Amino acid sequence: MAQGKTNASGAYTLTVPDARKSDVVMVRADTVAGSLRALLLENAADINPVSDAMAWKLLESGIPLSNFTAAELMLIRDDLDALSSAVDLSGAKDAAGLVNLLLDNPEFNLALGSFVSTYGMQGDNRSQVDAMNTAVTGFLRGFTANDPSAIKEFLAPKISIVIGEETLTDKDKLLQVVSSIHSSFKPITIETRLLGASIQQGKAEIVTSEHLRMTAQGGQTSSVDEAWIALNKLELVNGKWLITERSMPKCKVIKAAMTPDGHLEDWIGIKPCYYRKSEAGNKDAFTALYFARDDAFLYWRLDLDMKINLPGAAAPVQGVPRGTYGLYLFDRAAERDCDTFVNFITNQVTGAASGGRACVKDSAGKHNETYFTYDRFSIAPQSIEGRIPLDDFSFIKTEISALASANRKALPGAPENADIFSGVVDLDFK
Structure with missing residues (x-):
């Protein structure tokens, strides 16, 4: 069970109280360098700084551990493992120091909070979150490619979409605005990142960070390089998540x-x-x-x-x-x-x-x-x-x-x- 930053591994028997059924169990390993916690997933628990950071945040958040499925936690663990590989942990003196270096890394810090808030809803929400994210990224790809069919594919029947200073409720007008932007700027790229999601009774909200770059055409000297936080509201229409509103609200x-x-x-x-x-x-x-x-x-x-x-x-x-x-x-x-x-x-x-x-x-x-x-x-x-x-x-x-x-x-x-x-x-x- 104990693998990673400890010097020993072995098989252990855990007795789990059945007062509340859950497919996730939290364990702790005490080593000479300090204590590290981990989540028992797939019949094994990797004891390392990433697992301890996850366990700490899950406890600190107050979200019932039973809200998370093992599959969701494995997804979070794998993504955090990938981020941790870019963090220099050589300056840590003990187990707590290893975890602190991860938590003090801005990218790891942001990802851990985003994952816990996104997947802290009851049940396995991986496919739902993926589908919502696909709707947002698909709409943005249509925007950057000036592709009317791709834009309309991810829009609900009734919309309210903010672009610049305009709030657009008509799809044809929206397409005209996008086409007008492409007549002045090219290429256009938008990088996006999921910051959080929530779902309730066929409606959802997904928060994304977005970074827009546009290069001016026709001899113009101006270009655009801006970033913002976007709130996307969606609804489930015939089994598909579609965007009803997009805005850049106050923080x-x-x-x-x-x-x-x-x-x-x-x-x-x-x-x-x-x-x-x-x-x-x-x-x-x-x-x-x-x-x-x-x-x-x-x-x-x-x-x-x-x-x-x-x-x-x-x-x-x-x-x-x-x-x-x-x-x-x-x-x-x-x-x-x-x-x-x-x-x-x-x-x-x-x-x-x-x-x-x-x-x-x-x-x-x-x-x-x-x-x-x-x-x-x-x-x-x-x-x-x-x-x-x-x-x-x-x-x-x-x-x-x-x-x-x-x-x-x-x-x-x-x-x-x-x-x-x-x-x-x-x-x-x-």
Whole structure:
């Protein structure tokens, strides 16, 4: 039963109480390096950091273990195993350290939460989730190929589809809009990722992250490179999942118990407000923005795709370079140079510091600035997280949007680096 990170294996007899029938059993192995948990699947339990991370999240989520089938858990395990192969675990000192390194990896962290929320519904939902995902990805493939039949194949009789600033309820009008986009841009690609799904009585919702790239045609110089989180609503029509609505809603800032300590386990299960996959090469970028709150603070997390050249390293490694990082909160309708709050972190060789700057315009139009110092922030291997007192940006009375920025510190005498930015996200505190 004990395989993987332990030094022994053997056959054991487990007595399972029959008070509640389940085809899944959780087991624990105690080793000299610490305790690791696992799930007994296919008459065997692989004891390793991935299994322990899964078991921990299943217990922490509060979802009854009986909601998951063994087949669903094997699917989750296999996908997490594949992700874990890209995580460097060499720095761990014990079993707990191995698990923490996995949970602090942004991609593993996001996948674990997404899998548990998606498959935590009662019964075996693999085929249903696959069919819903096929509807969304099929619609998007039709969009990128300008294929009317492929687009219409995955649409319900009544629709409400948001494209840009338009909400389209007529299929012919939708096809016209898509064709118009293709007349100005080509090629068009959309990368998508499933972030969560729910099903109830023939209706379903599926949340996806989407990254759109479009290259302008006809001598135009503009191009589009944007990412967003989409909410897709579907209904079961004659045994097939079809899309009824697509929108890019505001990001709900949920209440949660958070500690900005540089470990990301408390973010598992919270969906990002902004996400784009890491790309090859050394181009600096943000990969995700997360938000949560309690009654006193807004908690934020920035995931970075940035590289650091370390002495002796064969290649640059992902990390948080020296530089200045900012999280802006503002009202889209206000002047961007004021009525804005920014939480900035300066990461230097000698340490890091965090502060805030609020700019409020009075009735006479004068800009008044207030500065704050924050002590609760942390720099993780590929992320920065912190907290802001809600009162510090309470002057933003209407809609609150967020934007992140970063500027890698240049070496003395080197040209200044340009700022990089995330996408803008609209926050919902209700």
